[in-house]
Amino acid sequence: MRHLPLRLSPLAAALWLASPLSQAVELQPQVITANPLGNSELAAPSTVLDGDDLTLQQKGSLGQTLNNQPGVASTWFGPGASRPVIRGLDGDRIRILRNGVGALDASSLSYDHAVPLDPATVERIEIVRGPAALLYGGNAIGGVVNSFDNRIPTSPIDGIHGAGELRYGGADTTRSSAGKLEAGDGRFALHLDANSRQFNDLRIPGYARSSKVRDADEPGSKHRLENSDGRQDGGALGGSYHWDHGYAGLSYSRYDSNYGSVAEPGVRLDMQQDHYGFASELRDLDGPFSSVKVDLGYTDYQHRELESGEVHTTFKNKGYEARVEARHQPLGPVEGVIGAQVSRNEFSALGEEAFVPQTDTNSLALFMLEQWQATERLNLSLGGRLEHTRVEPDSKGSERFAEADRSSSFTAASLSSGAVYELTPVWSLAATLGYTERAPTFYELYANGAHVATGTYEVGDPNLSKEKAISSDLALRFDNGTHKGSVGVFYSHFRNYIGLLASGNLREGHDHDHDHGDEEHDHDHDHDHGGDVPEYLYHGVRARFYGIEAQDRWQLAQNRYGSFALELSGDYTRAKNLDTGEDLPRIAPLRLNSGLLWELDRWQARVDVQHASAQHKKPANETSTDAYTTLGASVGYRFDIGQSQWLAFVRGENLTDQTVRYSSSILRDIAPAPGRSVEVGLRTTF
Structure with missing residues (x-):
């Protein structure tokens, strides 16, 4: 894996990414998401995706882009909507950030709501697996996904530089283009970017509906996933001013998309988001603090659910999040940062499918993280966070939300500790232990x-x-030049895991004739019960999550025929409802990935084999998924034209056209993953 040296200017970074692979230098990235102190050796399990890795793994949604990373699965609601699942936890337990600040949307509320982000605009993605609530709040109890786009340039820029990308193909016949332009004089820096993506109905192997729910008389669509087409467009303008000891900048971005809901023929989601950002950092300060960093984001989001062109429900979410981090002067061997975070979130849903009331959520948090180099080999960290959340609903006179006329307040505390011990120059041991509290969301309450x-x-x-x-993590890491990787185990015990659990009752559902393909039940309830649907209650239970993750990059050989390496990874998660003894739903099975890499001068290629076991560990009222093995391959070639550097690539996925159904997807029985596909792309930097 090639890691981007994060202290380079955008020009230097662009030239580094475009340089021949044989000249690449292996550098350790700074995973600032897990540690604002900037240390590269972290106790928390984390992954960085950037450079060629990000280019070749990029998909149309964030969830699919990250789906093959250790411990990360996808909620997969068709090509229009897909959110990351980390170690079996999804929804409000995974914090999705942009440049370190939450971007308000409605993606955690429902699986059909997309994350308003096109991965084509992202330069780097950092994933922290396990609790990151210490720095980012209780709703990071399962992990954090942080994307960086340099829309507020954090380093000075000299001259004019940019990048562009074109893609065509894939199982949904994607046509996408993206470009960015950055200019500066060493003080002022300007950033412009734009992106556009269109995609058709997804090609799939066989029937959309699995044999478990398929009706012999009405088997449904075959070879195409109906109503899965869509488009997404976006752009941004940003700028910053730099001086010797810091910078300050502003940005504005717009995201606009329209895509079909694969669960409901004829229903489309029309989404818009406007985001305003401010960021500043003061460095080399005198006094008690050596640096101060401020981030602020304001978001105005809405999406409308359309049926036959008519608006049936409108979801709106607007608000802000601001955070400040101050790094104090070293106290002997102890370094640390203290910070504060404040946010306001105004959510409303208008229309016949509005199943939650209008709600305002306010939170204020204080946090700190201290790191102590105890010995030459032992590094310790300790931190805490105190967060107060107030949820204020407004029933607007609706009888259905009559109980939602009283506000709720929660004070959540989190503590986290970590240790990294260097056993030998090759082997090290990393461990974390944390206690985390999360306030219920407005939809879990009301x-x-x-x-x-x-x-x-x-x-x-x-x-x-x-x-x-x-929660706890324990990992053995190794790097001897030939092998680099880790083997780790994790364990989380929830005292009050807020699950959405079936009550066994039926309630009168929506009065329109939809076919939802309810994979949470083995029967198709849409019409059998005169429009009645099963009742699910948000309820706190005791729960346990545990599993194992492993990865290794094995440098096989380096000779005149090129450089050969083998990448191996695997993960396995178990999750149980301890009150009933049943398995929890939508947990990914054992997954094993292997990739053979080859690099020679300007050429690079890889072949990937991915295997997932069958998933039979599930609640009684949920369907199982079959095992699958898929084959993928890609090849890339670098060349120069004048002062610009180019990468042309071809990527094939699921080349044996296997039927793949993700157990982490609520639509596993009506929306399989893409079939055989080939995509071509061209990327340039200048």
Whole structure:
């Protein structure tokens, strides 16, 4: 894996990425998401995706782009919507950030709501697996995905530089283009970017519906996933001013998309998001703090759910998040940062499918992280966070939300400790232990209505208490020049895991005739019960999550025929409801990945084999998924034209055209993953 040296200017970074692979230098990235102190050796398990790796793994959605990373699965709601799942945890337990600040949307509310982000605009993605609530709040109890786009340039820029990318192909016949331009005089820096993507209905092997729910008389669509086409467009303008000891900048970005809901023929989602950002850093300060960093984001988001062209429901979410981090002067061997974070979130849903009331959520948090180089070999970290959240619903006179007229307040505390011990120059041991609390969300508290996207009637509980978890990680890491990787185990015990659990009752559902393909139940309930749908209650239970993750990059050989390497990874997660003894739903099975890499001068190529076992460990009212093995391959060639550097690539996926159904997807029985596909692309930097 090639890691981008993060202290380079955008020009130097662009030239480094475009340089021949034989000249590349292996550098350790700074995973600032997990540690604002900038240390590269972290106790928390983390992954960085950038450079060629990000280019060749990029898909149309964030969830699919990250789907093959260790411990990360996808909620897969067709090519239009897909969110990351980390170690079996999804929704509000995974914090999705842009440049370190939360971008408000509605993606955690429902699986059919897309994350308003095109990975084509992203320069780097950092993933922290396991609790990162210490720095980013209780809703990072499962992990953090942080994307960086340099829309506020954080380093000075000299001259005019840019990049562009074109792609065509894939199982949904994607046509995409993206470009960016950056200019500066060493003080002022300007950033412009734009992107556009269109895609058709997805090609799939066989029937969309699995044999478990397929009706022999009406088997449904074959070879195409109906109503899965869409488009997404975006752009941004940003700028910053730099001086010797810091910078300050502003940005504005727009995201616009329209895509079909694969669960509901004829239903489309029309989404817009405007985001305003401010960032500044003051370095080399005198006094108690050596540096101060400020980030602020304001977001105005809405999406409309259209049926036959008519608006049926409008979701709106607007608000801001601001955070400040101050790094104090070293206290002997101890370095540290203290910070504060404040946010406001105004959510409303208007229309017949509005199953949650209008709600305002305010939170204020204080946090600190200290790191102590105890000995030459032992590095220790300790931190804490205190967060107060107030959730204020407004029923607007609706009888359905009558119980939602009283606000709820929560004070959540989190503690985290970590250690990295160097056993030998090759081997090291990393461990974390943390206690995390998460305040319930407005929909867990106040939901009351038919949720068409999931084919359920969801009922919140205004009396829910905080979600509490004790989590630990233990990993053995190694790097001897030939092998570089880690083997680790994780364990989380929840005292009050807020699950959406079936009550066994039926409730009157939506009055339109939708076919939701409810994979949470083995029967198709849409019409059997006169429009009735099963009732699901948000309820706190004891739960346990545990598993193993491993990865290794093995440098096989380096000779006149090129450089050969083998990348191996695997992960396995188990999750149980300890109150009932049942397995929790939508957990990815054992997954094994292998990739053979070859590099020679300007050429690079790889062949990937991915295997997932069958998933039979599930609740009784949920369907299982079959095992699958897929084959992928890619080849790339670098060349120069004048002062610009180019990468042309071809990527094939699922080349044996296997039927793949993700157990982490709520639509596993009606929306399989893409079939055989080939995509070509061209990327340039100048």
